[in-house]
Amino acid sequence: MPDIVTVTIELPWSRPLLSMNDRGWTKGAAMAKAAKVREIRETAVALAIHAGLPQGLDYVRVQLHYQPRDSRRRDTDNLTATAKPLYDGLAAGGKNLAGYGLVPDDTPEYMSKPEPVIHPPVKGEGGRMWLEITYNTEEQAA
Template sequence: MTIAGREKTLDTAGAAVRPRNPRVSPTRRRSPDTATGAASTPGDYAISGRASIEIPITPADLLSLNDRGASKQAALHKAAKVAHLRDTVFTLLKQARLPRGVGFVRVQLHYQPETNRIRDDDNLAATAKPIYDAFTPHRDAKATKKGGKLHVVAARVGYGMVPDDDPAYIDKPPPIIHPVQRGARARLWLEITWGPVKPPTAAQAFTSETLALARLALTGDTTAVRTYLARSADRHRIWYPELTSQLTALLTETASTRSPLRTTTAETACG
C-alpha cells in the first residue's frame, strides 16, 4: 500500500504491517501562481494526498449486474457479498489511517483479471458501488412503514472520508482493466486522491493553462514560458499526474532543441 509517496505493506490476510511512522501526512501543495493569469479557485491545490490500496479478492468475490437475486437465497447471497466487500474496504481505509471529512476524493478502480476471457466491463460497476459506499459515513439501521408493511434498512459501515457519494464530493472514473499477467492472480486495487475542495476539471485546467501560456508566448519570452510550464507540472502533480509526466518530459527534451518561439528576421519576412 502506498500512501502519499510512502509504502505500506499488507499481509495476505489484509492486516497492515505498520512502518515506524504510520501517520498519514497529506502532501502539501503550493497555490497556483496567479501572476501569470492562470484562473483557479483558492485552495484547490493547497493540501492534497494520494494512497494506493490493494483489495484482497478472488474472481468469485466480484459482483455482476446480472446478479439480480431471482430467489430469496440468491438475494441473501448477493447481499452478503456486497457487505463483505464494503466491510473489507472500510477496514483497509481504517488501517491506512486516511483522513476523514475531506472536501473531495477521487477513487480510481483498477482490475487485473487472471484470464483473457471476454468480459462485460460494465459489470465492474456492480463491484464498485459498495467500494464507493465505504468512503461515506456510517449509517445506522432504521425501520419504516410503507403501505402498512414494515421495511427495515440494514446498518451500513462507512469510513466517513466524504459526507456523501454525490459527484460534488467523490469522483468515480470508469474502472481501468489491465492486461492479464501470465501466472498472476486476479488483482483489484484503488488509487485514491483527496483534497480540501473539488479540483477544476481537466477541461477547466486546460483552458486556464492555455490562456496563460498564450499570454506568455506572445511576449516571446521563452524563459518565462519554461518557468510557467515547470510550475504547472508541479501544480498538477496530485490530480493530473499524467499531465505532469508529459510536461516534465517536454521540458527535458526541449532543453537541447530550438524553441519554436524564436523566429529570425529572415523567417518572419518569408512568412
C-alpha cells in the same frame, strides 16, 4: 502548499465478487447478494483504517482497477456491482451501514468515480484488484 495525494489500496479479491450480469430472484439469492455487499462495504472500511486515510474530506476521486488472471473479454460496467459497495463503504455510513467517513457521501458533490479500469493480465500472476484514491491535502478536515 497543498499536495495531491494518490493512495493505492490493494483489495483482497482476485476477481470481482459481484457482477451486473448476476441473476437470481429467489430470497436465498437476494440474501447471498446482501451478504456480499455487506462484506465489500466492511472490507472497504477496514482497508481505509489500515491505510490511515483521512476522514471528513470535501472531495475525493476513487477508481477501481482490475487485472484479471486471463485474457477473456470483460466489460468495465460489470465491475460497477462490486465498485458501488466499495464507494459506499469509503463514504460516511448510514443507519446500520458501515462507512469510513472519507467524505460525507458518495454523491458527485463529494466523490468522483471514473469508469473502472481493466488491465491486461500478466503471465504468471493471478488476478488482482485495487483502488486508487486521490485527494487534495488542503481539504483534509480531520
